[in-house]
Amino acid sequence: MTNRPKVVIIGGGFGGLQAAKALKNEKVAVTLIDRKNHHTFQPLLYQVATAVLSPGEIASPIRRILNRAKNVEVLLGEVVGFDLDKQTVKLLDNSEVPYDYLIVAAGARHAYFGHDEWEEFAPGLKTLEDALEIRRRVLLAFELAEKQAVLTGSHEPLHFVVVGGGPTGVEVAGAIAGIARQALAKDFKAIDTTSARVMLFEGSDKVLGTFSPELSESAKKQLEEIGVEVHLKSFVTDIEPGRVKVGENWIDCEVVVWASGVSASPLGKMLGVETDRAGRVPVNKDLTIPNRKNVFVIGDMVSLLQENGKPVPGVAPAAMQMADLAAENILRDIRGLFYHDFKYWDKGSMATIGRSKAIAEAGRFKMSGFIAWLAWLFVHLISLIGFRNRLWVLTEWFWAYLTRERAARLITGDAEELQDALKFLEAKPISSELIEKPKEAKKSVKKKEQKA
């Protein structure tokens, strides 16, 4: 095996994993490097963030997914650079991994447009850890309100803010509204969780802007039906602990989720080519970078136009199609053949909004509401990696659907983190406004049982 051409893949997301699978049992020696030991099924992250699913249900060890691919090695490691002339990848521990062909599929993170200081107050949703952090904040906000209500008879209004009206923002806003109105309602005795306000701020004039206008409009209506306040043409201009500034106005809120804008992995910049503003790498049509026939970049890190002039979207199907082509081109090169060019096959797109609510679009074919939600369920379930996960998630969803319960409602975090979070929440003074206007504030405090 040592004499086979060495292919190094960076990243165990949809693109990297698909590239490894496409090269499985071919006459190449593949090494896949990721800094996590697991592949995360990102489309369902928002369900971890809102306590429907557990981390183990949407993630799977990369090593296990690839354990039957005898020519694929999996390495847990942090890539810190490249030597493109020497053909090596540098890891954090100063070791170097040599390659004959390189596939960079390191994905994207959320971006704060030059305001990285906002991240602390407004986490994004790209990893399991992000999802658990958002879950912790959402659940703690309800806990704090309950405590205030028990100890003082009133509590600060519960405000949740989601910044960005793309698929992630819409899913998160819908799911938070869902748990406030259903799953948590009967467990909190002193507060009325259904009084929580969920506000979605989107800078453009529609949510889910990549869909057709009628579906965007339908999505907005569906969001409003489940209690999300949708604010269009509303730019968030500043974020501080406990409040966001929208245009010129500050709005108090317990939790902010950032779902606006992404930037490509910083590895793109290390490839010696000029990247675009979002850090994406402009690739040739065969997915190689300029002047390096043996270096491929795929997935969300790529800036590439389709034949119709539109950019290839940063979605899982595009990453997987690129992975297949990169693998094919490597195998072609080994056999002395020319590279093929990438053609994106748009299978359509869908976004879920909440329980029984979604939109879906493929070419001229459009769906919304319950039928779109069923389609979303079906597509995501069959794409989930591993038979067992699929069965698990299906059961979990079915249970949640029947009972409106949320199974995964644990607030975890090491002792220190939790203490910090508790201190932060507990340090917030009971708003004087509430004390001055007790009647209005108490609106959302449930009447205690009178019978006793």
Added chain:
Amino acid sequence: MTNRPKVVIIGGGFGGLQAAKALKNEKVAVTLIDRKNHHTFQPLLYQVATAVLSPGEIASPIRRILNRAKNVEVLLGEVVGFDLDKQTVKLLDNSEVPYDYLIVAAGARHAYFGHDEWEEFAPGLKTLEDALEIRRRVLLAFELAEKQAVLTGSHEPLHFVVVGGGPTGVEVAGAIAGIARQALAKDFKAIDTTSARVMLFEGSDKVLGTFSPELSESAKKQLEEIGVEVHLKSFVTDIEPGRVKVGENWIDCEVVVWASGVSASPLGKMLGVETDRAGRVPVNKDLTIPNRKNVFVIGDMVSLLQENGKPVPGVAPAAMQMADLAAENILRDIRGLFYHDFKYWDKGSMATIGRSKAIAEAGRFKMSGFIAWLAWLFVHLISLIGFRNRLWVLTEWFWAYLTRERAARLITGDAEELQDALKFLEAKPISSELIEKPKEAKKSVKKKEQKA
């Protein structure tokens, strides 16, 4: 309800939860305070630590467990002290919760006998966070070895050390040996995970010393059958990163798990009574503290002798029996009746060792091996809180038993934690010993496929 006597319970473990249940729908207003939002089923924590179960499968939100108890409020809060004269509990945020009756059930943590600096290198196993930390370390050790083997052709030997031969130590050692020999074996291609050594060090002359001598001996044999090296009369005298000192000898090891000794919650010391060396509170036979008829302490925090002169053990059934009596005594006091004394009913005890291996004892009745393991399975399954968790865990166990797979093999942690862990592991130099004696070192390196 406001005129009802107020009962405050501190702690949502087995004792606190049982006390709340015993007072459910009685004419008292109960407030249960815990610093976590979930009850953890501690007997199964070792299965989270060794990647069999997910956190959500052994933990349940306290709020949900008690959501039908209309007279029970649940508060997420950190208790920092008491004013026993004023009859209030003080929280971290300076708020005070008044009580007429107080039940303190704050449990115990692992203790390092004056060596708190060891905790960083040798985590114990009392919380979900502990379990996830141990899981992370165990899985990372295998990942690092694989990486070393891929990049250099050899790796440092995999050594796991467990300190303490009580139930937790035995379970953890057995489970680590289990994943090394079965679950991980086929996923790691460059190393032979079955070559990992698991060493258990116990200061006394037997493991599971609270059982009869023949069962202790059986447990030791069962441990050795699954590959655990059991070292008795072996005191760990020092711990540093990457090694432990046993007697006078240093032993290199990747992971150390601390399962030796516990100390009661620091809240015991704040009750104004003298505690024993382990921080436990000596209580009257009616479970109140001296001079305070309305303050009860129950569970692992308590120092109390049975009628036979032996201490009441720090186990879940004892805590739950105490909870029932404390609740009963409170209701008796309200009706003007005298307090009853505590009598411990020993239902027997059991400990699991590994797949199909356990010991169990009730009075003169003794079992070991497969039948004891089935009994352990049955007892723990029916004690798990919530029908749904039970079903889930049963399915998970059945799956793991059939396939020898481990479902929950995710290494999580926020980016910084993981980076720290990776840096720590990667900073370890490849042992020069290995480079000098490559043949011996390579023993555990699998032969690469020769066919290619």
